[in-house]
Amino acid sequence: MKLTKPTPTLHDVAARANVSTATVSRCLNLPDQVTRRTRDKVMQAIADLGYAPNFGARAMASRRTNTIGAIIPTMENAIFARGLQAFQEELRTHGFTMLVASSSYRPDIEQEQIRSLVARGADALLLIGHERDPEIYRFLEAQSIPALIVWAYDPRIARPSVGFDNRAAMHDLAKEVLRRGHRRLALISAPVAMNDRARERQEGIHDAMCAAGLDPRDLQLVETPYAIENGAMAFDALMARQPRPTAVLCGNDVLAVGAMRRARELGLRVPDDVSITGFDDIELAQVVYPPLATVHVPHREMGRRAAQTLIGMVHGDISVVAVDLGAELKLRGSLGDVPAA
Amino acid sequence: MKLTKPTPTLHDVAARANVSTATVSRCLNLPDQVTRRTRDKVMQAIADLGYAPNFGARAMASRRTNTIGAIIPTMENAIFARGLQAFQEELRTHGFTMLVASSSYRPDIEQEQIRSLVARGADALLLIGHERDPEIYRFLEAQSIPALIVWAYDPRIARPSVGFDNRAAMHDLAKEVLRRGHRRLALISAPVAMNDRARERQEGIHDAMCAAGLDPRDLQLVETPYAIENGAMAFDALMARQPRPTAVLCGNDVLAVGAMRRARELGLRVPDDVSITGFDDIELAQVVYPPLATVHVPHREMGRRAAQTLIGMVHGDISVVAVDLGAELKLRGSLGDVPAA
């Protein structure tokens, strides 16, 4: 029968060091307002007791947390994971901490996570894409929590953002595909419901087709969740159609890589028989053979800039607008000329 | 000049709904102790104000957070990201929330993160691997925070864990490599300092070599951080040695895939000229050609079991011990017989 030893508090430390709680607090927060001698005593007591300040109490008393929350659709997507890593590193150098949550692409869960992060005292929030229930934006307004949108650029939306133009990027890629003579295009896309990035990429292709005098309704479309295997299955479905598309554009690299694997399994040569493109430019893109033509998403730069911007917003910077970082085409071996008829 | 609108508190809600703060609190926590009529009034007030309970205050008053912290080396490693996703999903179904932090494989940062998570009120902690400063275990003890180790299995260590035997798994793989006639083995490993998983995998190969009558000191070793490009460079270095190894085992799939890419660039055929193996069995392993022989790490099962176990520990379950989930060999095309001399 052992007594549960309560976790030590500021008070315990003060008692052991023979000082007041205020002094202990100062040792931790404003160390040079306290004598060397006293500080040593206090630090020793802290070490002896294994004391750790209670974050909740501290936040409550000081009304700030130096914490910024981030909500991404899923950690399984390498491009988000990378972006977050950069975001966190930048935050760290400014003394801020990151709180992450993932929504599994579900708006209801995202909303729950937003509330949870706000309740936890996040001083600001990082969100992916603009599209969500207006209710949420009202809530953040009511709580006066600044929010920054990343992964999107749309100057028509008056909300701070750091990202790139998904539509224009995909447009550029599709234009290149068309330039190489392809006329029967297909798209393997992530589900577009409540996903403005996916929708804009699709619209980018439509734009390019229109500009080339094609009917955008002829774009063969398969929607499927983010997973290599799904890319493979979607590719199967497309290859079974008549007439076969000669170029399969994919909403992201993971789907594209699944498509490439299945092409090999079906005995189709890339790009001789069919061209395949991706979007994101994750490491994977250069590991497959042939290397994947794709769009490079500036995830590191986006993460870093987002961190800086958000910190500015926390400090009251009100001048933040939409920033376009641009996304660069990476033309590689998986995209070739249209096969001879 | 706009007044900063303070974020609404329990008190504000109570005032607006004409009830006491206690009643509002009950609406949130014990809804059926309060009349339908009152509850509606209160809920309306909450909605009107955009109120969100203050997590810190709540934690302080109720002395629990229903939050479990997890610290992984990096989010960029897909295998950890996957494991965490499963962990989080399981936690969610039990009403718990996950707090993540990543240490970049640096013990000092890990320690800082552990303190931070504890301070934030984590009821328990998930940690990767056993090896860390004993000081940390003492600290957790002093704070009475239960901790569970994953990704490792070592029955000699009396500490709750859910994982698999890295050494035995790598031993099995190396045994198969030797069975296929390979005698000149190389290992591309993650840095082993403060990384018991990497070290155990290396020792597994030593075990197999000894059993086959080889001198484990003949294992050609390159240590390099987790990144595809590093795998490629390490492979370069190994191929420049004389005599060349005929089989290159890798500490993880990412390094292995880098090695495979470089093999292709060097004009070496896998597995005809050189065999390559990985460890983890991430999706990547089946995307490359030939598919990568590797060891399947039961990341989902591990995440799920870890969540259940940890919740049990929070509730006072004291009977937790070391659990071995096993890791299965995945023999695939990148491992072949030793080339004729």
Next chain:
DNA sequence: TTACAATTTGTAAAGGCTTACATTGACAGT
């Protein structure tokens, strides 16, 4: 109608920390 039980609501203390303000002490200048 009255008394009592059961249900609903209110009151106030506690929880760990920061910080404005008050107090003490040391030291320089005279």
Next chain:
DNA sequence: ACTGTCAATGTAAGCCTTTACAAATTGTAA
């Protein structure tokens, strides 16, 4: 020795919630 400064430390209020306990309300049985 005495006063005035300034640095170091202490005191106590306040941050927002939960919850034990008290009070009020409702319903029921006699």
